[in-house]
Amino acid sequence: MALPSHASRLERIWHYTYLVICGLIFFFLVAPIIVIIPLSFNATPYFTFTREMLTLDPAGYSMRWYDALLTSDEWLSSIRNSFFIAISATIIATTLGTLAALGLSRREMPARAAITAFLISPMIVPLIITAAALFAFYARVNLSQTFFSIIMSHVVLGAPFVVITVTAALSGFDNQLIRASQSMGANQVTTFFKVILPLLLPGIIAGGLFAFITSLDEVVVVLFLAGPEQTPMTVRMFSGLREEISPTILALASILVAMSIGLLTTMELLRRRSEAHRTGRG
Amino acid sequence: MLKQIALGTTISVVALSAAMAQDTLTIVSWGGAYSMSQLKAYDEPYTEKTGVEILHEDKSNQALAGIRSQVEAGNVSWDLVDMLQADAQRACDEGLLVEIPHDEWLAPAPDGTPPTEDFIDGTLGDCFVPQILYATMFAYNTDAFPDGGPQTIADVWDLEKFPGTRALEKIPQKNLEWALIADGVPSDEVYDVLATKEGQDRAFAKLDSIKDHLIWWDAGAQPPQLLADGEVTIATAYNGRIFNAAVNEGQPFEIMWDGQMFEVDGWVVPVDTGDEDAIKEYLNFATDTQRLADQAKYISYAPARKSSVDLVGNFWKEEGGKMVETDIDMKPHMPTTPENFKNAIQFDTEFWADYGDALEERFNAWLSS
Amino acid sequence: MTDTAATAGNIPSGRAAGTGAAPLTTADGQPLKVALRRANRRARRNAMLLVAPLFLFLLFTYTIPIVQMMTRSVMNPEIAGYLPNTTEAIEDWDGEGLPGEAVFAAMVKDLNAGGRSTIGRVAARLNAELPGARSTMMGSMRAAEDLQAPFKEALIADDDDWGEQRIWRLIKRETRTLTPAYYLRALDFEYNQDGEVVARPPSMQVYRAIFWQTAWMSALITFLTILLGYPVAHLLATLPLKSANLLMILVLLPFWTSLLVRTSAWIVLLQQNGVVNELLVFLHIVDDDGRIRMIYNRIGTIVAMTHILLPFMILPLYSVMKTIPPSLTRAARSMGATPLRAHLTVYFPLTIPGLAAGVLLVFILAIGYYITPALVGGESGVFISNLIADRMTGSLSQLRLALALATILLVGVLVFYWLFNRLVGVERLKFG
Numbered sequence A: 001m002a003l004p005s006h007a008s009r010l011e012r013i014w015h016y017t018y019l020v021i022c023g024l025i026f027f028f029l030v031a032p033i034i035v036i037i038p039l040s041f042n043a044t045p046y047f048t049f050t051r052e053m054l055t056l057d058p059a060g061y062s063m064r065w066y067d068a069l070l071t072s073d074e075w076l077s078s079i080r081n082s083f084f085i086a087i088s089a090t091i092i093a094t095t096l097g098t099l100a101a102l103g104l105s106r107r108e109m110p111a112r113a114a115i116t117a118f119l120i121s122p123m124i125v126p127l128i129i130t131a132a133a134l135f136a137f138y139a140r141v142n143l144s145q146t147f148f149s150i151i152m153s154h155v156v157l158g159a160p161f162v163v164i165t166v167t168a169a170l171s172g173f174d175n176q177l178i179r180a181s182q183s184m185g186a187n188q189v190t191t192f193f194k195v196i197l198p199l200l201l202p203g204i205i206a207g208g209l210f211a212f213i214t215s216l217d218e219v220v221v222v223l224f225l226a227g228p229e230q231t232p233m234t235v236r237m238f239s240g241l242r243e244e245i246s247p248t249i250l251a252l253a254s255i256l257v258a259m260s261i262g263l264l265t266t267m268e269l270l271r272r273r274s275e276a277h278r279t280g281r282g
Numbered sequence B: 001m002l003k004q005i006a007l008g009t010t011i012s013v014v015a016l017s018a019a020m021a022q023d024t025l026t027i028v029s030w031g032g033a034y035s036m037s038q039l040k041a042y043d044e045p046y047t048e049k050t051g052v053e054i055l056h057e058d059k060s061n062q063a064l065a066g067i068r069s070q071v072e073a074g075n076v077s078w079d080l081v082d083m084l085q086a087d088a089q090r091a092c093d094e095g096l097l098v099e100i101p102h103d104e105w106l107a108p109a110p111d112g113t114p115p116t117e118d119f120i121d122g123t124l125g126d127c128f129v130p131q132i133l134y135a136t137m138f139a140y141n142t143d144a145f146p147d148g149g150p151q152t153i154a155d156v157w158d159l160e161k162f163p164g165t166r167a168l169e170k171i172p173q174k175n176l177e178w179a180l181i182a183d184g185v186p187s188d189e190v191y192d193v194l195a196t197k198e199g200q201d202r203a204f205a206k207l208d209s210i211k212d213h214l215i216w217w218d219a220g221a222q223p224p225q226l227l228a229d230g231e232v233t234i235a236t237a238y239n240g241r242i243f244n245a246a247v248n249e250g251q252p253f254e255i256m257w258d259g260q261m262f263e264v265d266g267w268v269v270p271v272d273t274g275d276e277d278a279i280k281e282y283l284n285f286a287t288d289t290q291r292l293a294d295q296a297k298y299i300s301y302a303p304a305r306k307s308s309v310d311l312v313g314n315f316w317k318e319e320g321g322k323m324v325e326t327d328i329d330m331k332p333h334m335p336t337t338p339e340n341f342k343n344a345i346q347f348d349t350e351f352w353a354d355y356g357d358a359l360e361e362r363f364n365a366w367l368s369s
Numbered sequence C: 001m002t003d004t005a006a007t008a009g010n011i012p013s014g015r016a017a018g019t020g021a022a023p024l025t026t027a028d029g030q031p032l033k034v035a036l037r038r039a040n041r042r043a044r045r046n047a048m049l050l051v052a053p054l055f056l057f058l059l060f061t062y063t064i065p066i067v068q069m070m071t072r073s074v075m076n077p078e079i080a081g082y083l084p085n086t087t088e089a090i091e092d093w094d095g096e097g098l099p100g101e102a103v104f105a106a107m108v109k110d111l112n113a114g115g116r117s118t119i120g121r122v123a124a125r126l127n128a129e130l131p132g133a134r135s136t137m138m139g140s141m142r143a144a145e146d147l148q149a150p151f152k153e154a155l156i157a158d159d160d161d162w163g164e165q166r167i168w169r170l171i172k173r174e175t176r177t178l179t180p181a182y183y184l185r186a187l188d189f190e191y192n193q194d195g196e197v198v199a200r201p202p203s204m205q206v207y208r209a210i211f212w213q214t215a216w217m218s219a220l221i222t223f224l225t226i227l228l229g230y231p232v233a234h235l236l237a238t239l240p241l242k243s244a245n246l247l248m249i250l251v252l253l254p255f256w257t258s259l260l261v262r263t264s265a266w267i268v269l270l271q272q273n274g275v276v277n278e279l280l281v282f283l284h285i286v287d288d289d290g291r292i293r294m295i296y297n298r299i300g301t302i303v304a305m306t307h308i309l310l311p312f313m314i315l316p317l318y319s320v321m322k323t324i325p326p327s328l329t330r331a332a333r334s335m336g337a338t339p340l341r342a343h344l345t346v347y348f349p350l351t352i353p354g355l356a357a358g359v360l361l362v363f364i365l366a367i368g369y370y371i372t373p374a375l376v377g378g379e380s381g382v383f384i385s386n387l388i389a390d391r392m393t394g395s396l397s398q399l400r401l402a403l404a405l406a407t408i409l410l411v412g413v414l415v416f417y418w419l420f421n422r423l424v425g426v427e428r429l430k431f432g
Helices: A009-039 A064-070 A073-104 A112-123 A127-140 A147-171 A176-183 A188-217 A220-225 A233-243 A247-281 B003-009 B018-023 B032-050 B060-073 B085-093 B175-182 B187-194 B197-208 B222-228 B239-249 B276-286 B289-295 B306-311 B349-368 C032-074 C078-082 C084-090 C101-113 C116-129 C133-146 C151-158 C165-173 C181-186 C207-238 C241-256 C259-270 C275-282 C298-321 C327-334 C339-367 C371-376 C384-392 C396-423
Strands: B024-028 B053-057 B080-084 B129-141 B166-169 B214-217 B234-238 B253-255 B261-268 B314-319 B322-329 C189-191 C197-199
Touching: A009 A247, A009 C207, A009 C241, A009 C259, A009 C298, A064 A073, A064 A247, A073 A112, A073 A147, A073 A188, A073 A233, A073 A247, A073 C032, A112 A147, A112 C032, A112 C396, A127 A147, A127 A220, A127 B060, A127 C032, A127 C384, A127 C396, A147 A188, A147 A220, A147 C032, A176 A188, A188 A247, A220 A233, A233 A247, A233 B222, A233 C259, A233 C371, A247 C241, A247 C259, B024 B060, B024 B276, B032 B053, B032 B239, B032 B276, B032 B289, B060 B080, B060 B085, B060 C396, B080 B085, B080 B276, B085 B261, B085 B349, B085 C116, B129 B222, B129 B239, B129 B289, B166 B222, B175 B187, B175 B197, B175 B349, B187 B197, B187 B349, B197 B349, B214 B222, B222 B234, B222 B239, B234 B239, B239 B253, B239 B314, B289 B306, B349 C116, B349 C133, B349 C207, B349 C396, C032 C181, C032 C396, C078 C084, C078 C116, C084 C101, C084 C165, C101 C133, C101 C151, C116 C133, C116 C165, C116 C396, C133 C151, C133 C165, C181 C189, C181 C396, C207 C241, C207 C298, C207 C339, C207 C384, C207 C396, C241 C298, C259 C275, C259 C298, C259 C371, C298 C339, C298 C371, C327 C339, C339 C396, C371 C384, C384 C396
Parallel strands: B024 B053, B024 B080, B166 B214, B166 B234
Antiparallel strands: B080 B261, B129 B234, B129 B253, B129 B261, B314 B322, C189 C197
């Protein structure tokens, strides 16, 4: 946002004040997340920077909390559980969500707005209500405390994100490409796999990543549904935070932040790719 | 931080296939050092003897709701639940628990005394087998009070002599009793006063007088943590947790043996759960004289059988993943030791079964006002 | 949809409609109208088939369970089910004085016939309305076998609470198998002895206050996200795309970071021995005893939730601001408007759609929050969800009360969601 050359003194002052304010807001957004990373290397079990840490004395830092995390069977098995649940839920949610988005974007779809609103609703219904209802439901059909019930619940919570991102990708989609493909003799299936899918892939992957992170991060439903064999890492973190917050949690949190950065990069690359697609061929 | 407690989660045993279900029992308990004492005293010897695997779930703080929803759904996965006597009464009233014929199911004392006479009077319930007596009392961090800490309940309310934040459990139970005692009600009249509208007003007014200096905990592991972190100077806690923090971690904690309320904790069996014979066998083993005495090696809760008292020995401590015997005699740390027991108050489960709903609502209204 | 051409589906005929007088036909001789209609029907069916799997999945494993659960909040089966004789006999009682011998006899019969568990449930239900009714009920159940006619005297002799009118009025009232009692409770009303609906005594009122607190704290959090989000979104929308994309990462990083991680970060920062307090002490802004309590209270909830929900405000604002050509404000300026005036009268009105989307989204998400208030809210910073979760683990009547509270919350959320759909439209929701 460049300042015009004729800007008055007052405008200049305001302009720089504005930039400082924005800088502070960005700091507010990011600093809390970044600050836990150095703290997770704290040699002492406290949540503040020790004098040694501030003077960059190596003695102030240690890997002990990462050690504690990665040698603990409970943490490792709960991390495994979390990933197993998240990956399974993502595959199902992405499939169902993509199909639904394809249907919703057809002009012939009746009651489109109402049905979209319905499919998105798990995102906005308070989680405590969803969790209690799902628990009652799966308990009644003898499936509570199983991976199946947790995965299915996470499909419910993750699918709306897929519907949203794929619908958004489809809205930028040029339907003439379908006609072009079909006029050249491709049938519907070939058209879908050769033309539609490659163009939608960034949207689908983005939706899938959302579903994945939603499941991985979900606490309330698993608090109700998970038995000791399914305990995911979020449940452990939650009770840890409630009862005795130990730097081991910060070690796991730092790993999760690193993972978020990785996912974010993937998303950014996908976005660029899809933008290139659109501007190149649209 | 509290290594002891972190270890408790070790107990939540990992994946066992559903096919082996008949060789496992699922037991719900409180977690932390308490679950560990059960693991050491009951589960490990039992598994060694019978080969039955014990799965632990740390969900006792939601035991009543958990049992209810499982029973209503007709899908009970908990075989035995460790529960407070008051909640056990509610659950029993709701028909959620198996009624237990004590003399038929439980082991007699070594001298042949039947269980109904061996367990401490008033602790057995229709659906309830007691394990331990524990006390909830005030404890403080001695670092905060170099000239000596509070000695009576009234001292806890004295913010001038004993400054600092206090942590109380986020329930009306016990806190209202203490408020009345601090207000001068003799301890044997507390429940009569609390049954009246005026008494309730008085208790809430007394709590209100220090409300700005209170924070609230809801898991037994929290008070030692809060005391250790300096977030509070005085906290109510379960005596076993304070003992463990003081002895195992050398925390400067002192227990105030005045007006402590003792309560009973024990086993219940939900209806329609797994193999009744397997449950009976475990219950018989885990509540016999020796096992109850063994539990007191690992945590300072008093065994619920009279015949166990003399068998209580030294404290065993975790060191490098193994339990080792220390030279600390457990008897003086028991909440039932006469010296500690002088000013103890029995927690009235009947009173709370009647007035619990109403007082909980008022307590919540007061908390959020 | 960008495709606005009037062609429907894949009709082979390329002729424009309405050029000749003769009915148009397709290549295989069918009237065009019929073919069109058929093609339309087929396309419609295909679209619905694609949506069906997710739709049915949600309907059966999500919507119906929620509705089923909610219906339990009006259930009241205990008295009619477990005291059948009393229920029948008490129907004729006019509520004046004490009921007659027939009702007492029916009660004794029911007490004898019922098991511990059925009478226990009746007792728990009555006790929720009248503290102490439980022990009256359970005590007389144990004594019922030995009671002899006349039962009125015998029962009152067993426990003089039976001689009080209020327990009988309560029983008569609760013979209904559906009850609004839990909803009355959820809004801090109750029945008085005469069966009239009255406000509960002030010392027992809690739920309306918490609903109100949930609403105003959510509104405040929404306002704070506007305050922080608006300038940032504006900056991002006006910067060159390359630098905007780079800065966008700073907005998206919190969005992609686990909620629990962000909440623990705030605990680390704000607690008594946390980073912020240490810093303040180090800088001698506060002294060691004067550390500020910033967490486990309302401040904790507000700060953490503002941080967590801020991206939900920035993203919709940004996507709307991006479409506003900068030439508009420039034009206003060139016509003599001050920068402030140009902003307020030209730019700001154009951002209202994004603002509306952000406001509704943040507010809807905020009022249902559970995890963050539970971890950092202490007592004063709780939301209605926390109260619901608390009550769900209590006695049966507390559970039904929790469901009544949950239903009220859900209805509130759905109203705002409906508003969101009307004003913004879900299909406009976008992330990243």
